[in-house]
Amino acid sequence: MQNLYLFSIKNKIDLQSNHNLFKSNLFYELSFIVKNKIILFNNKNCFLKFRELKKLKIKKESFYFLGKKDKTVFMGASVSLRKLKAVFKDKVFSLVNLRDCINLVSNEHVSYLSALFFLERWKNENKFCSKCGSKNKFNNLTNYIECKNKSCLKRIFPKIDPTVIILIKNNDKILLARSKNWKQNLYSCIAGFCEPNESLEQTVIREAYEEVGIKLKNINYLFSQFWPFANNLMVGFEAISCSIKLKINKSEIEDAIWVTKEELLSLKNKKKLILPKKYAIAHSLIAHWQKS
Numbered sequence: 001m002q003n004l005y006l007f008s009i010k011n012k013i014d015l016q017s018n019h020n021l022f023k024s025n026l027f028y029e030l031s032f033i034v035k036n037k038i039i040l041f042n043n044k045n046c047f048l049k050f051r052e053l054k055k056l057k058i059k060k061e062s063f064y065f066l067g068k069k070d071k072t073v074f075m076g077a078s079v080s081l082r083k084l085k086a087v088f089k090d091k092v093f094s095l096v097n098l099r100d101c102i103n104l105v106s107n108e109h110v111s112y113l114s115a116l117f118f119l120e121r122w123k124n125e126n127k128f129c130s131k132c133g134s135k136n137k138f139n140n141l142t143n144y145i146e147c148k149n150k151s152c153l154k155r156i157f158p159k160i161d162p163t164v165i166i167l168i169k170n171n172d173k174i175l176l177a178r179s180k181n182w183k184q185n186l187y188s189c190i191a192g193f194c195e196p197n198e199s200l201e202q203t204v205i206r207e208a209y210e211e212v213g214i215k216l217k218n219i220n221y222l223f224s225q226f227w228p229f230a231n232n233l234m235v236g237f238e239a240i241s242c243s244i245k246l247k248i249n250k251s252e253i254e255d256a257i258w259v260t261k262e263e264l265l266s267l268k269n270k271k272k273l274i275l276p277k278k279y280a281i282a283h284s285l286i287a288h289w290q291k292s
């Protein structure tokens with residue numbers, strides 16, 4: 001189940017420390033992001049002492065606070081490629097997608113890099129105030145954005161989209177489905193966004209009915225996962241289908257199948273079915289059922 005928390009920071013708040021993050025007795029672990037790509041130096045982040053951090057001459061506003069653990073502050077910085085090349089003349093670095101970082105750095109690093117990836121995108125998408133159109137200012141230590149117009153000062157906080165994902169069961173079978181544009185043979189659980197005026201349980205009921213035409217009962221929360229690639233908080237449920245007959249909504253779902261544990265294994269072995277990657281919540285939901 002630990003894969004579920006790959007993208008979640010375990011040490012966001014250090015209760016022992018004060019809030020002064022720029023101090024000479026602290027160490028900094030700095031991650032850089034350039035145009036949505038993470039910078040890795042020999043597949044590592046950059047460790048710096050306070051004076052080394054100062055030498056980089058990066059504006060305070062370009063830093064993101066990602067977390068703190070003992071005397072180490074985890075920071076992110078959004079810089080241009082030109083600046084990075086100028087600062088690290090002698091170092092070799094590579095630009096890596098967040099997904100690819102999963103296989104290159106430790107799980108703890110992935111969680112900080114996920115926060116950096118999320119915050120950078122959120123900041124770039126909110127450069128201007130939605131109320132008055134003035135420029136926004138990013139408060140990098142407490143992660144909020146505020147309108148620079150003194151008569152407005154509208155504040156916004158990071159936004160995530162709640163999304164349900166459902167392990168649908170019927171006797172000894174579960175339902176797996178695939179969308180049209182997915183990789184060949186990839187099947188997963190039914191999922192969908194919460195709409196306004198809906199509880200999570202209502203979303204579960206609506207999505208199952210909309211996508212495969214079935215009614216659900218015994219809806220039960222299992223676990224959740226922050227998914228940085230699309231700003232989602234994935235909320236995992238299990239539920240029992242009242243019937244096995246499907247009415248597939250072809251505009252959303254290409255195929256849906258009921259499988260027993262043995263059938264799932266056999267399809268996987270014959271390479272006729274691929275399950276979501278280990279770090280996806282769908283993988284944990286299916287594994288949860290396989291172990292039951």
Ligand SMILES: [Zn+2]
Binds near residue numbers: 130147149153
């Ligand atoms: Zn404003």
